Amino acid sequence: MQRFGTLSFGHYGPLGRGRELTAGDSMRQAIDLAQGMDDLGVNGAYFRVHHFARQQASPLPLLAAIAATTKRIEVGTGVIDMRYENPLHLAEEAAAVDLISDGRLALGVSRGSPETVVRGYEAFGYTGSTDPRGADIAREHFDLFLRAIDGEGLAERDPASPFGGGTGRQRIEPHSPGLRSRVWWGAGNRDSAAWAGTMGVNLMSSTLLTEDRGVPFDVLQAEQIDAFRQAWREAGHPGDPRVSVSRSIFPITTAEDELYFGHSSEGEGVGYIDGIRSTFGKTYAASPDVLVEQLQQDAAIASADTLMLTIPSQLGVEFNLRVIESFATHVAPSLGWKPTTAAATTTDDAP
Known part of the structure; x- marks a missing residue:
């Protein structure tokens, strides 16, 4: 494990006893937490994206704010639902954040996860899908997005324009060189992971896999990672791609930790998501x-280079920073991690 960071669902709303965490509170706390993590040398702050829900729905302004107020930490998403996205607008915004951060963006995208609404992407204007879950729309949008960030000319210049038209085709602006090497695909099964390897983008794998092969979750996820890397090599892409996995991990070091997480350890399970038989990862909660x-026995953590810790963002900056510091101090070094330093930071860690 070379890197670890946090994956926040960004929940906001009523907290009980008349208290409420507003959307503004949630975003400001996320910025403060990322700044504290940057000081600790934690490698990344990543955000789950859900539309029509009290969570982060449009994360790039938040990532830009974090990037502008930190020095080393990677900022990213896990994942943006491409069914909802205008590919060229996303390409412009992603390039802007990548430039602001000096190449610290880790843009995770995919078909998306289960929603609180029915085919919500159609309300955003993206209709005509022949797939019940809109996978065809996601792939089409992703293809155009990649062409845009690669700098392909996508619109005919107007030679009569008073703003320097010229001839030929114009790429979108701003353009951030190397951004494609910082794009990740969130895969839920081996076929999707292999497709990501063929496309030449990095891999994000979460605590939910949309397949069940009768083997432990970490072994199934490690097989997915192997399929991704094999497809990458067979496609002839240079370098080594990055791979992240996410886990719910809570070091218990105080009575407060015990109160919140002492009974949280639970085994992996199998159920149905979007009508698909799926495998769920377990929660780790124990002494360091x-x-x-x-965690040393977790095959997928051993295979990935980046670990994302899901955090209870509703519990505030101070609590989460203490949990993260506890993991960084007492657990992560035994898994091979070393904190980020200014000297070790580069703007092109990806393949």
């Missing part, structure tokens, strides 16, 4: 020495 022993 027990966590080290458990």
Whole structure:
């Protein structure tokens, strides 16, 4: 494990006892937490994206704010639902954040996860899908997005324009060189992972896989990672792609930790998501020495280079920063992690 960061669902709303976390509170706390993590040398702050829900729905302004107020930490998404996106607008915004951050963007995208509404992307104007889950729309949007960030000319210049038209085709602006090497595809099964390898983008894999092969979750996920890397090599892409996995991991070091997470450890399971039989990863909650022993046996963590810790963002900056610092101090070094330093930071860590 070379890197670790946090994956925040960005929930906001009522907290009970008359308290409420507003959308503004959630975003400002996310900025403050990322700044604290940057000081600790934690490698990334990533955000789950859900539309029509009290979560982060349009994360790039938040990522830009974090990038502008930090020095080293990677900022990213896990993942943006491409069914909802205007590919060229997303390409412009992603390039802007990548430039502001000096190449610290890790843009995770995919078909998206289960929603709170029915075919919500159609309300955004993206209709005509022949797939019940809109996968064809996501792939079409993703293809155009990649062409845009690669700098392909996508609109005919107007030679009569008073703003320097010229001839030929114009790419979108701004353009950030190398951005494609910082794009990730969120895959839920081996076929999707292999497709990402063929496309030459990095891989994000979460605590939910939309397949069940009768093997432990971490083994199934490691097989997915192997399929991705094999497809990458067979496609002839240079370098080594990055791979991330996410886990719910809570070091218990205080009575407060015990109160919140002492009974949170649960085994992996199998269920149905969007009508597909799926495998769910387990939650790890134990003392640091027990966590080290458990996580060293996790085949997918051993295979990935980046670990994303899901965090209870509703519990505030101070609590989450303490949990993250506890993991960084007592658990992560035994998995091979070293904190980021200014000298070690580069703007092109991806393939």
